[in-house]
Amino acid sequence: MGKHDKKTGKGRLDKFYKLAKEQGYRARSAFKLIHLNRKYDLLSKARCAIDLCAAPGGWLQVAEKYMPKGSLIVGVDLNAIKPLPHVTTFVSDITTPQCRQLLRTHLHDWKADLVMHDGAPNVGSAWVQDAFTQNELVLQSLKLATEFLVKGGSFVTKVFRSQDYNSLLWVFGQLFRQVEATKPPSSRNVSAEIFVVCRDFIAPKHIDPKFLDPKHVFKDLGSLPTSITAAPVDPSSSAQGAAAPAATQGSTSAAANAAAKIAGSNHAHANVFMPEKKRRHREGYAEGDYTLFHAASAEDFVKGTDPVSLLGMMNKIEFVSDEEKSWLKSRHTTPDVVANFADLKVLGKGDFKLLMKWRLAIRLESGLDVKADQHQDVTEEVTVEPMDEEEQISEELKRLSEAKHAKQRQDRKRANEKKARDLLKLQLNMTAPDLETEDLALGGEEVFDLGEGEREAKRQGKSRSLGDLVEDADGMDADSEEAESDVADDDDEVFDSEEERELKLGALEGELDDLYGQYKDRMSERDAKWKVKQARNKDKNFDAWHGIREGSDSENDGVAKGYRDGMVRAPRRGDADEDDGEESEEGGWDVTAAVKAKLGEEADSSDDDDQVDAPAEKPKKKTVKFERSTVAPKPVAGGSRLVTSLQEPEQRAQMSRQAQVWFDQSVFKGVGDLAALDGDDEEDDDEMEADEDDESLEEDEDVDMEEASTLSSTLEDEELAEENEGDEDDDEFEIVPQDAEDDGPAWDVDDEDQDEVKKKIIQDKGLLTAEAVSLATRLVNRQITASQLVDDGFNRLSAYHKDGLPSWFADDESKHYKPNIPITKEAVDALREKQRALDARPIKKIAEAKARKKMKAVAKLEKAKKRADGVMEAEDLNMAEKARQVGKVMGRAKGNTKLKEKKVVVAKGTNKGIKGRPKGVKGKYKIVDARMRKEVRALKRIKKANKKR
Numbered sequence: 001m002g003k004h005d006k007k008t009g010k011g012r013l014d015k016f017y018k019l020a021k022e023q024g025y026r027a028r029s030a031f032k033l034i035h036l037n038r039k040y041d042l043l044s045k046a047r048c049a050i051d052l053c054a055a056p057g058g059w060l061q062v063a064e065k066y067m068p069k070g071s072l073i074v075g076v077d078l079n080a081i082k083p084l085p086h087v088t089t090f091v092s093d094i095t096t097p098q099c100r101q102l103l104r105t106h107l108h109d110w111k112a113d114l115v116m117h118d119g120a121p122n123v124g125s126a127w128v129q130d131a132f133t134q135n136e137l138v139l140q141s142l143k144l145a146t147e148f149l150v151k152g153g154s155f156v157t158k159v160f161r162s163q164d165y166n167s168l169l170w171v172f173g174q175l176f177r178q179v180e181a182t183k184p185p186s187s188r189n190v191s192a193e194i195f196v197v198c199r200d201f202i203a204p205k206h207i208d209p210k211f212l213d214p215k216h217v218f219k220d221l222g223s224l225p226t227s228i229t230a231a232p233v234d235p236s237s238s239a240q241g242a243a244a245p246a247a248t249q250g251s252t253s254a255a256a257n258a259a260a261k262i263a264g265s266n267h268a269h270a271n272v273f274m275p276e277k278k279r280r281h282r283e284g285y286a287e288g289d290y291t292l293f294h295a296a297s298a299e300d301f302v303k304g305t306d307p308v309s310l311l312g313m314m315n316k317i318e319f320v321s322d323e324e325k326s327w328l329k330s331r332h333t334t335p336d337v338v339a340n341f342a343d344l345k346v347l348g349k350g351d352f353k354l355l356m357k358w359r360l361a362i363r364l365e366s367g368l369d370v371k372a373d374q375h376q377d378v379t380e381e382v383t384v385e386p387m388d389e390e391e392q393i394s395e396e397l398k399r400l401s402e403a404k405h406a407k408q409r410q411d412r413k414r415a416n417e418k419k420a421r422d423l424l425k426l427q428l429n430m431t432a433p434d435l436e437t438e439d440l441a442l443g444g445e446e447v448f449d450l451g452e453g454e455r456e457a458k459r460q461g462k463s464r465s466l467g468d469l470v471e472d473a474d475g476m477d478a479d480s481e482e483a484e485s486d487v488a489d490d491d492d493e494v495f496d497s498e499e500e501r502e503l504k505l506g507a508l509e510g511e512l513d514d515l516y517g518q519y520k521d522r523m524s525e526r527d528a529k530w531k532v533k534q535a536r537n538k539d540k541n542f543d544a545w546h547g548i549r550e551g552s553d554s555e556n557d558g559v560a561k562g563y564r565d566g567m568v569r570a571p572r573r574g575d576a577d578e579d580d581g582e583e584s585e586e587g588g589w590d591v592t593a594a595v596k597a598k599l600g601e602e603a604d605s606s607d608d609d610d611q612v613d614a615p616a617e618k619p620k621k622k623t624v625k626f627e628r629s630t631v632a633p634k635p636v637a638g639g640s641r642l643v644t645s646l647q648e649p650e651q652r653a654q655m656s657r658q659a660q661v662w663f664d665q666s667v668f669k670g671v672g673d674l675a676a677l678d679g680d681d682e683e684d685d686d687e688m689e690a691d692e693d694d695e696s697l698e699e700d701e702d703v704d705m706e707e708a709s710t711l712s713s714t715l716e717d718e719e720l721a722e723e724n725e726g727d728e729d730d731d732e733f734e735i736v737p738q739d740a741e742d743d744g745p746a747w748d749v750d751d752e753d754q755d756e757v758k759k760k761i762i763q764d765k766g767l768l769t770a771e772a773v774s775l776a777t778r779l780v781n782r783q784i785t786a787s788q789l790v791d792d793g794f795n796r797l798s799a800y801h802k803d804g805l806p807s808w809f810a811d812d813e814s815k816h817y818k819p820n821i822p823i824t825k826e827a828v829d830a831l832r833e834k835q836r837a838l839d840a841r842p843i844k845k846i847a848e849a850k851a852r853k854k855m856k857a858v859a860k861l862e863k864a865k866k867r868a869d870g871v872m873e874a875e876d877l878n879m880a881e882k883a884r885q886v887g888k889v890m891g892r893a894k895g896n897t898k899l900k901e902k903k904v905v906v907a908k909g910t911n912k913g914i915k916g917r918p919k920g921v922k923g924k925y926k927i928v929d930a931r932m933r934k935e936v937r938a939l940k941r942i943k944k945a946n947k948k949r
């Protein structure tokens, strides 16, 4: 094998070279077999393989690696092969009978499943001779293969593509059922080699020697199909094929050359017009021409009749003669043209066009036969240009239409993005006061989808809330209608005096409230946990410090408010349900009412109250609420979609995108989003917990609610549990507007029993929140007085009148607008310390195990004592012996008995090489060398360290 430049062309050290080095293969060619094996699975089942021309042994290595263990692998080459494990090699020329003989010896009686041949004649001589030798080698290897292959076996050979290639393929096809030619990726493109994989050896009993005789096989096969290259050979065509060589035996090789030239010319045309496309069907080398590089003179190009073919076939156009050199000086000969002529194989379509134009210009300039030129040029124009233009035009059109589509897609995408952005902006900017403009901008109808009938009703001054519509639809009883009429009258007044726009706004707000109410209804219905969280949340809001709100509409208005002792709030009722009720907009709960109601003192509270019929109204409203979610309302004129949607609240929540958009606003964040209605409860919970975490230092709430919640929330939760058991109880209460004078009775909530309970909890569990601890610390340290605390709590938020605010707003405000109870670092530390102490307590199992151990130890000691007594009573022992025995018994009971350790004596100095006991060593001993001692110590160290972990 010749030596190549290691940086370029065939000698280039490519990735397979590096890979081979990395993986320890002797030659990069190993990857060729790896790739072939990957494609055809040649090795995994082969038990015996012969590698002809195997040096240096790359293929042998691969065969050894991929063939089953214990397989017989024999390699032969002209050159010696360095020994390889599990492989037999010998030196021989595969074309000689001696090689055949040696193979027979090495194989014994075995037949090979695979014969491989990667032989290449030593290059350096002329190409023609190389090719012939190569083909001879292939045929020779085939001959050996036919002799040693088992029936059904495979033969892999390297072939150089030339005119003989087809003949070889034809012969392979006669002997194997499947013949495929392939070029593995590791085979360099510049190389003309190709690999032919022949599988399923037919193993005919008699093979005509002519099949394997180069003289017969490499006759001209011009009439054979020229495109067998990459397709399996059809065995059925064998007979026909067999006749083919005979039929063409008499034909001259000139004819074949002509055919090859025609084919070459066609390809050359294709090369010029579509240079970017790779030709799949290579025709191999023309007979007598085995070089890859071809150059033509510029004269041939300019004056020749087929310049296109020339450009396609040649590598270079040379300017040698004087005339040609003069063309170089022409103004048409630009540097681009010169560069293009220098390497035609790298040109694109445009470059070829440039050269053709150049040719035309030179011909005109040189005064060549104008007419003939024109004729030729016209011909060229007809044959070449339209083809280009058509292609160009179609390509251009395609490109333009693609660009148009792409632009449309981009525009659509941009528009969508803009829409999304606008919507987001809208949501972010949408605050309650802006509602009217925003909604109008959006189109209130679109957002809340008011039916025309409903709008009409409102215009007529009969503004009806959603609830009203439902009630109407459900045929509400006369009493109920009466009860509601007050509200309706109020509304009438408003609508009579407001503009159309405000009517709409009012309607929208009503819808919004209603939607919100429904949302909360459903939330609480679906998720009991949510209720608990809400309740807990309220606790964290420190309602105890909100005092009594007058005429408040938020959920906290329904919360018992009154006197608190600074750390423990009074029990309250109906939190969860109050959240949901429309009642929240109609007034606030009075703590007195709540507590008294609980104690059965409604009569007293109602005495103070003008609206004594309120408790009666409550059940009615409850009924309405229930009907909303369960009973289908009668259709309303105009087909209001809102009413329809109430029939299927779940669906409505999904369908009403506008509502979702609305509830997606940041102001609803703390409450959760509408997605939660679709089952995303867990997420919602998480969000809520996050809020809670922000608000307090409580941790692990979910683990143990009772322990982790505040003292007050403990009480509250108890009540909540009661409420959950029977929500009907809530209906006993009615929210009434709280007069300023009513502040007084609020102090009455102090309840002896409750105080006792609180005290007990504090005694049992201590203060459970950082806030409580902080407050307590401040009280104890006299930084603040109890009455100051109470005043702070009451005066903070009670001054606001929130009449007319939407419930969702009030809800939100109650969540976030709350007194900021100071938390001291000491309080947090104290709680943490407490928690740590709790954590440090051993878990039950460990405690039990320890106790068991202790019990056993005690029992053992008792037993030992008895034994010791026995020893003491023994008469035949003297005192010293008795003392020794007793010590032993007691020591054993205490577990003092230690195994006597072997003394380790290092074999160095005087101890080096001694036999027997070393001097001065008593008891058990072990002689070790210094290294061993170190190792023993190291092992001990490691063991100790592991124990610690």
Ligand SMILES: C[S@@+](CC[C@H](N)C(=O)[O-])C[C@H]1O[C@@H](n2cnc3c(N)ncnc32)[C@H](O)[C@@H]1O
Pocket: 026, 027, 029, 030, 052, 053, 054, 055, 056, 057, 058, 059, 060, 076, 077, 078, 079, 092, 093, 094, 095, 118, 119, 120, 121, 122, 137
């Ligand atoms: C490309 S190398 C084979 C590489 C081999 N497949 C490997 O993977 O290591 C070609 C080998 O064919 C051998 N060869 C050429 N003519 C031969 C012949 N007549 N008999 C035996 N070996 C021959 C050469 O000595 C050369 O080592």
